[in-house]
Amino acid sequence: MNRSDREDDILQLLSGRTSVGIAEIATHFSVSEATARRDVQQMAGSGLVRRVRGGATLRGISRLEPLFRDKEDRAARAKRAIAASASSLIRDGNTIYLDGGSTVLSLAPLLDTRRNLTIVTNSVMAAVKLLDTRHRLLLTGGEFRSLSRTLVGPLTEALLEQLQFDIAFMGTMGFSVERGMMTTDPNEAFTKAQAMSRAGTVALLMDSSKFNATALARTGTASDIDILITEAADDSLCQQLAEHHVLVQIATSSNKSLSH
Template identity: 50%
Template structure:
């Protein structure tokens, strides 16, 4: 047994302190001092040493166990408004992905929601320029590749000419894009020229371009467009004007409407426009 003499080694004391912390999540300095038969000065020194090694959290009067609930706040999504429509759109888009696919994830809250659902798939290679998506996928088993580029704070994405060289070296099966606005004449549009530039580069390197846009984006243009010769293969939305849908399908753009009744089996339920 470990019932050594009266002397306690530093390592041994730390073990006992951790034991006390494990028993009750917080302990006072005086309690530790009494339990281990050490002066409070020594206890404080030990606590500080252990705190500096990340073993516990120091609080006034004692110590508390370190909560492991922190992997999230790296890129905290504070303004993330959960939306049922975006959730349905993301779920519909998810069914387009297969195991072993190589996909690109753009910025935007809808695409981010899709990123959260990727645990159900296996062995993906995920390329993204969104730090929010990257933070979400950090612990996932998938292969994760980030494009470089200049950090744009508002969208938390990496954009601009510096993202170009790395995009030239890769080809993705499917690119899932977000946007600020979408019109048939101008395609996707956004508020930042660098962001538009990067979107264009991504679409050039994708075998299939899939746009995730809720109904509020359709028909409006933002500041910068991605150029006149835009390219799109699939549009996933929650509701769409019948006329716009026809125009898109004339251009061989498949339209998937993730309506209220069709959440899981979105691909099958596209025949019904849910306005």
């Protein structure tokens, strides 16, 4: 068993779960821990796994895929309701921006009911869903980030600078009134901020599980949001948001209500 074979097999070993220990690798392949450590180190260097103390964890798509799907199942109804509610903001002929994230993604199929839209997105998944759309479709370009399947970075931002949207539909990893919107990757945060700055109206699509969730990088403050669309919100939250001039739109599976 040589080095490259082990590399594949370590991934195999990881396929069922999220992490694997150095000692486990060593015994599994009958090599010293030093070697196991070197393997993991090199794999981390080429981005295959993430190095953690005591072993390695999956990173990128391979881990996110089941997670993504799981999330899709659990909160699918909420997302659909949110997307349906969001689509009511769109008028024929609008230019809209679609951010990454599964909530915004579920907006894509609903766009067929509108005419002559110009759809700009940095989400490769959204682009794929819209491949056969009759609307005008633009991708932002830039560096592909596999975790979120979006395009981010300076190239993306340079291109966004040339554009202007009627509405930007944004997703987020976490949100609170005090801390604003947050996401895991600073590059992505920057790109999100840039996209929002180019929009006449910023609509944040967020299921209630994101409330008070925190993440590394701030993408914007509560005041940057024009309208927040979610499926459950209490009065005090609406109150707080109203102070930041944020409109709150509550989506339900059957109908929707509006609160100021």
